[in-house]
Amino acid sequence: MEIRPLHNEEDYRAALAKVSVLVDLDPEQGTPEGDELEVLGVLVERYEQERFPLERPDPIEAIRFRMEQGGLSVTDMKPYIGPANRVYEVLSGARPLSLAMIRRLHEGLHIPAEVLIGVA
Structure with a gap:
């Protein structure tokens, strides 16, 4: 087993090819192949x-995504954000999320608090 750091795209592709072979073998943990994998x-x-960092989504986009994912309407968002007019204000960006809204969205819809706060 010769393992070395991945310095470039060529090293990366070679490592991916080796990982693919090892995954197909499905080695047990603690075996040489398992350790290599x-x-x-x-x-x-x-x-x-x-090389390929993922950017955190915009808080409003995260809410919209969760709504789409769960088939949620503005009415469904009332327990998390408040009255319909407030939901529309938040979704349009006219009103910022409050700490209480962030907590309810995190606890109820499982949107990561870091995303809702906008922390990088």
Whole structure:
């Protein structure tokens, strides 16, 4: 097992190919192949995080996505945001989310609080 850091796209692609082979083998943890898969997985994940960082979604887009995902209407959002006019204000960006709204959206719809707060 020769494992080294992933410095470029070529290293990354070679590691992905090896990971694919190992995944197909479905090795047991603690075996040489299992250890190699685990270490390569960590290296690939680190490379991807550094080269292809994911931006956090906009809080309003996250709410809209959850509404679409769950088939929720403005009426369904009243327990989390308030009266319909307030829901429309929030969704249009005219009104910021309050701490209470963030808590209710997080607890009720499981939208990550970090996304709702807009923390990077």
